[in-house]
Amino acid sequence: MSAVAASSREWLAEFPRLHDISDNVWQMDAGKAVRMQVKSGTVLFRDGDACQAYVLVVSGSVRVQKMDPQGHEIVLYRVEEGQSCMLTTTCLLGSRSYPAEGIAESEVDLVMLPLKIFEHALAGSEGFRHFVMNNIGERICDLMLLLEDVAFGRMDVRLARLLLKNIDTNASNTDLTLIRTHRELAVELGTAREVISRLLKSFERNGLVELSRNQITLCDLKALQKLIDQG
Known part of the structure; x- marks a missing residue:
């Protein structure tokens, strides 16, 4: 310093x-x-x-x-x-x-x-x-x-909004990967890491994201936005 x-x-x-x-x-x-x-x-x-x-x-x-x-x-x-x-x-x-x-x-x-x-x-x-x-x-x-x-916000909606906020939605598919841990996302949203992990697993089952170690790839931007709009 x-x-x-x-x-x-x-x-x-x-x-x-x-x-x-x-x-x-x-x-x-x-x-x-x-x-x-x-x-x-x-x-x-x-x-x-x-x-x-x-x-x-x-x-x-x-x-x-x-x-x-x-x-x-x-x-x-x-x-x-x-x-x-x-x-x-x-x-x-x-x-x-x-x-x-x-x-x-x-x-x-x-x-x-x-x-x-x-x-x-x-x-x-x-x-x-x-x-x-x-x-x-x-x-x-x-x-x-x-x-x-x-x-008042639903946690799944808040998580979807955070994921989209951290991605350049005009980028190509190769740029739709976040280098973030589940704990870092939990800190952003003021909840427990386990809550974020559970929601991300649900997103993955529904084809919205793909998970790997310390990485989250967004697979369906329209579905994530629809979740936000309906929340």
């Missing part, structure tokens, strides 16, 4: 709304950001960690997930290129520790505003304040959809 001063402000090109903020407070504080590169698999924060900086992802993907006392995990959301981490933002605003963990899913290029700089920009820059609040609003909507899906 390496960190350098981001005084050149080149990173702002990935965040058009921040790039367009012209007030003096933001222009000064943006130059005090710290840029960091982290390797895939790096744990950026753990449940209970103190929150020290506002985080923006320049490139790569960070998976934010929660584990219950029984060890079951669920992916809450991902922070992708050009996005900020809502959990980090709410922890900074509420002076709270992290209630979940964030893991780099690939090599990630981050920009961080240390706590004091974040607070200064939030208080003195109307444009930055709007950016922060808009991002919180967008993420709350995403989490409400996740909550609705978890509470």
Whole structure:
């Protein structure tokens, strides 16, 4: 993990709304950001960690997930290129520790505003304040959809949707294979590995997928979509 001063402000090109903020407070504080590169698999924060900086992802993907006392995990959301981490933002605003963990899913290029700089920009820059609040609003909507899906969605429908989401449906048949374990899919959907294994076996019996070690090949995209539409 390496960190350098981001005084050149080149990173702002990935965040058009921040790039367009012209007030003096933001222009000064943006130059005090710290840029960091982290390797895939790096744990950026753990449940209970103190929150020290506002985080923006320049490139790569960070998976934010929660584990219950029984060890079951669920992916809450991902922070992708050009996005900020809502959990980090709410922890900074509420002076709270992290209630979940964030893991780099690939090599990630981050920009961080240390706590004091974040607070200064939030208080003195109307444009930055709007950016922060808009991002919180967008993420709350995403989490409400996740909550609705978890509470009311059928697991077979949710699994079919996840499989299609992770496949390029315009690709040739040779590209319709996912390199994912049953446990990884279970974490995505917030359920037990055994549940996913049972559903995938059912999908295989019905000709929807073909299973091999750590691989799932989608055999009938139309049938999977029909399952989703009827769910």
